[in-house]
Amino acid sequence: IQPRLLNVSSSEMAGNLLSAPAPGYPMLAKFAHLQGQVVVEAVVDRNGNVSRARVLSGHRLLHGAAVDEVLSRSYRPYLVHGHPVEVSTTITLDFPPSSTPSLPRQTATYVDLQAR
Numbered sequence: 869i870q871p872r873l874l875n876v877s878s879s880e881m882a883g884n885l886l887s888a889p890a891p892g893y894p895m896l897a898k899f900a901h902l903q904g905q906v907v908v909e910a911v912v913d914r915n916g917n918v919s920r921a922r923v924l925s926g927h928r929l930l931h932g933a934a935v936d937e938v939l940s941r942s943y944r945p946y947l948v949h950g951h952p953v954e955v956s957t958t959i960t961l962d963f964p965p966s967s968t969p970s971l972p973r974q975t976a977t978y979v980d981l982q983a984r
Contacts, residue, residue, distance in 0.1 A: 873911060873956040876946060881957040884944040886916065891937035891961055897929040906934035908959045914952040916943040924958070934961045 906926030913919045921938040923931045938959055945952035 874946070874948065874953055876955045876957045878958050878960065881912070881943065881946070881955070881959075884916070884946060886942045886944055888941045889937060891933045891963065893963065894929055894933050897927070897933075897963070900929065902927055902929055903963055904930070906930045906961045906963065908934050908938045908961065909956065910938050910941075910959055911954060911956050912943050912946065913954050914945055916945045916952075918943075919954075926961075930961075930963050933963075937961060 904927055907924040908921050909924050910918045911920040918939050918941050921935045923934060926934060938961070941959075946955045947953070
């Protein structure tokens with residue numbers, strides 16, 4: 869039997885956040901002009917690393933990028949009575965509207981047939 873995790877508010881965990889890279893925007897989501905929020909439940913271990921993450925809500929095309937971003941975060945360990953403990957928290961990620969991605973350039977090659 870696993871002990872029940874301490875649930876810590878997102879605002880309290882934000883104060884312990886050491887690093888959080890910006891989420892990558894999936895190319896298909898860019899092409900579809902998707903935007904919005906993805907809510908992720910995360911478990912932060914005693915060392916401050918995110919050990920598990922699962923999506924609670926948000927557009928399906930943004931799920932993978934949201935989980936990847938959350939798993940790459942690091943926190944200062946959460947302390948209870950001076951001892952680090954594993955905690956659960958909820959993280960909301962914003963995926964703002966993106967500009968239309970540029971399409972690959974096509975180049976034409978000019979061949980002078982008379983030069984042969």
